[in-house]
Amino acid sequence: MAGKSLAALLVRSARGSAAATAVPGMAVPGMAGADGGVPGAGVPRLVVPPKPVDPPRVPAPPAETIQPEPVPASAPLGSVPVSPPLEPVPATRQPEPVPVSPPLEPVPATRQPEPTPERPAIEPLFSWAPGLNWAGPGDHWAQAWEAEQHPVPAPSPPAAPVPGSAVDLPPTPRDLELIAATLAAVEPVADRATAHFYALLFLHYPQLRSLFPAAMDLQRDRLFRALLQAAGGVGDPVGLAAQLGALGRGHRKYGTLAAHYGPVGECLLAALARYAGGHWDAEAELAWRRAYRMVSQIMIDAAEQAARTAPPWWQGEVVSHQVRGRDVVVLTVRPDQPYPYRAGQYATLETPWWPRVWRSYSFATAPRPDGLLTFHVRAVQAGWVSNALLRRARPGDVLRLGPPAGRMVLDHADPAPLLCVGGGTGIAPVSALVEEVAEHGAAGRTVEVLYGARRADDLYQLEALRQLERRHPWLTVRPVLSEPGGRAGEPAGLLSDVAAQLGPWDGHRAFLAGPAAMVRRAAAALARSGVRPELIRHDLPEE
Numbered sequence: 001m002a003g004k005s006l007a008a009l010l011v012r013s014a015r016g017s018a019a020a021t022a023v024p025g026m027a028v029p030g031m032a033g034a035d036g037g038v039p040g041a042g043v044p045r046l047v048v049p050p051k052p053v054d055p056p057r058v059p060a061p062p063a064e065t066i067q068p069e070p071v072p073a074s075a076p077l078g079s080v081p082v083s084p085p086l087e088p089v090p091a092t093r094q095p096e097p098v099p100v101s102p103p104l105e106p107v108p109a110t111r112q113p114e115p116t117p118e119r120p121a122i123e124p125l126f127s128w129a130p131g132l133n134w135a136g137p138g139d140h141w142a143q144a145w146e147a148e149q150h151p152v153p154a155p156s157p158p159a160a161p162v163p164g165s166a167v168d169l170p171p172t173p174r175d176l177e178l179i180a181a182t183l184a185a186v187e188p189v190a191d192r193a194t195a196h197f198y199a200l201l202f203l204h205y206p207q208l209r210s211l212f213p214a215a216m217d218l219q220r221d222r223l224f225r226a227l228l229q230a231a232g233g234v235g236d237p238v239g240l241a242a243q244l245g246a247l248g249r250g251h252r253k254y255g256t257l258a259a260h261y262g263p264v265g266e267c268l269l270a271a272l273a274r275y276a277g278g279h280w281d282a283e284a285e286l287a288w289r290r291a292y293r294m295v296s297q298i299m300i301d302a303a304e305q306a307a308r309t310a311p312p313w314w315q316g317e318v319v320s321h322q323v324r325g326r327d328v329v330v331l332t333v334r335p336d337q338p339y340p341y342r343a344g345q346y347a348t349l350e351t352p353w354w355p356r357v358w359r360s361y362s363f364a365t366a367p368r369p370d371g372l373l374t375f376h377v378r379a380v381q382a383g384w385v386s387n388a389l390l391r392r393a394r395p396g397d398v399l400r401l402g403p404p405a406g407r408m409v410l411d412h413a414d415p416a417p418l419l420c421v422g423g424g425t426g427i428a429p430v431s432a433l434v435e436e437v438a439e440h441g442a443a444g445r446t447v448e449v450l451y452g453a454r455r456a457d458d459l460y461q462l463e464a465l466r467q468l469e470r471r472h473p474w475l476t477v478r479p480v481l482s483e484p485g486g487r488a489g490e491p492a493g494l495l496s497d498v499a500a501q502l503g504p505w506d507g508h509r510a511f512l513a514g515p516a517a518m519v520r521r522a523a524a525a526l527a528r529s530g531v532r533p534e535l536i537r538h539d540l541p542e543e
Helices: 006-010 141-145 164-168 173-204 206-211 219-232 237-254 258-275 282-307 384-391 424-440 462-471 495-501 516-528
Strands: 314-324 328-335 346-350 358-362 373-378 398-401 418-423 447-453 475-481 509-513 536-538
Touching: 164 282, 173 206, 173 219, 173 258, 173 282, 206 258, 219 237, 219 258, 219 282, 237 282, 237 346, 258 282, 328 384, 328 398, 346 373, 346 384, 358 373, 358 384, 358 424, 373 384, 373 424, 418 424, 418 495, 418 516, 424 447, 424 462, 424 475, 424 509, 447 462, 447 495, 462 475, 495 516, 509 516, 516 536
Parallel strands: 418 447, 418 509, 447 475, 509 536
Antiparallel strands: 314 328, 314 398, 328 373, 346 358, 346 398
C-alpha cells in the first residue's frame, strides 16, 4: 500500500473497468489510459518510464586568458609560487552590468481574491486533481452550479437490423421468458458484465463520462443492475411505471437527457450479448430491445413531465450545523426556491467536496412554514458525503438537493394504528411522521414509536420525542438499547427482536427506517407478527 499513490487508490480499476487515467485530473504515473491500453478492454497496464537522458551540454564561451606577471628577484620569500602552473590559468571576466530601463507602467501583482466572511470559499479536497473538484484556481464558487450540456452523437446502429415495427410492440410472454433466462445467465458474472458495459460506454461515448462520479466504486453497479431489474419487471407495467417514474425524475439531477438513453441501450445489449452465453440470439435481442424501449420511454416521459414544474435540482444553503454526540450532525438547509415534500420522504444530497456523488437522507421534520429542511446525518466509515457533511460543512456552504422521493408517506384517510421503528438516524423520518400526525390530528389512531440505538447517549432525539409524547396521549415512545445500560422496565436487545416481542401488530401500518440490515430484519419479524407485507413501508438508505 505504501507504493500506491492516493490518486490510484481513489479510483478502483478492475478487469474491464475504466482505468484511473480516464478520470480528469487523476493521471497516475506508470498507468496507461485509453490511448495506451487494449482497445475496448479498459484494463490499465504498467508502463516502465524511460530512463532520463541528460540534456546536451552546451560548450561555455572561451574565457579570456591572463598571462602571469613575472616575479621580481627582490620579491620576499613566500611570494614566489612553489610550483608554477604549466599552462596559463584562465580567468572568467564578469560582464559589466547593462542598465535596464524601468518599465513604462508598473506591472500589478496578481492576487487571489480573498473569501468574504459572509460566504466562505469552498476548499477542494485535492488541489492537484481539479477533475475531482468543482472549482479550480480563479473560479468563483457560484460557477460550480452552472448546468453543463453534454452533446451526444447518434447511437450506433444495431449489429443485426431489426424492423422498427417489431421493436415498437410491447413485450410478449415469450419475451418475458427470454429476459428471465438471460438474467439468470448474467447474474453469476454480473460484475464482469457491469465492467464491460461501462468500458464500452466510456470508450465509444467519452462525453458521457462527466455524468458519473470520478470514483465508480458504488455507481458502477447501480445503473447496470437498475436496468436489469427494470427489464425483469416489464411484466408489471403499473408497478414499473411507479418505479421508473421516480428513477427518471431523479436522473435529471445528473444531467441525463433523452438522447443519452440510446447509447446506454446499445452498450447494455452489447454487454448482455457477450456474457449471456448460449441464451443470446436474435430472438433474445428483440425481447431486450422491446423491454428497454419500454423502460427508457417511461423514464423519459417522467423526466419531461417533471421538467414542466420542477428544476432538476435545488440549491440549499446550510443555515445550521449542530453536532449531536460523536458522529451525528443535524443540518438545517434553506433551499433557493420552494421545495415540496411529504413527511417520511428523503432527498439526495451532493456536496461541493465530492461532485456527482449523491447520498440519500430523510427529512427530519414535517414541511415547515419557513421552508427550511432538516436532515440527520451519521458519519459512517469511508462515507465520503456523510463525513464531509459532519466535518467540513459549515453555515454558508451550499449543497445541491435532488427531488424528493420515497413511499413512507401517510394516508390520513386511513385511521389504522401506526408502528414506527427507527434505528439510529432512522429516527429522522419517524419524527417527521409523528409531527405530521400531530398537525393533521390523530383521528382516533394510535402511534407506537420504537427508537433503537446501542447506548443511551446515542438516543439524541429522545427528548424531542418525549416532549411530543407528553402533549399527545395517542403517542407512545419506547427506547430500545442493544447494549446493557438502559433504565429498568425498558426493552433491550436488537430492535427487530423487540419489535416482534411487543407484538402482535395485527392491523397496524408499519414504517421502518435505519440501517439496511436492521430494516430487513424488522420487516421479516413484523411479517411474522401479523403485519401484512404490503402494509410494511421502508426506504433503505444508500449509505
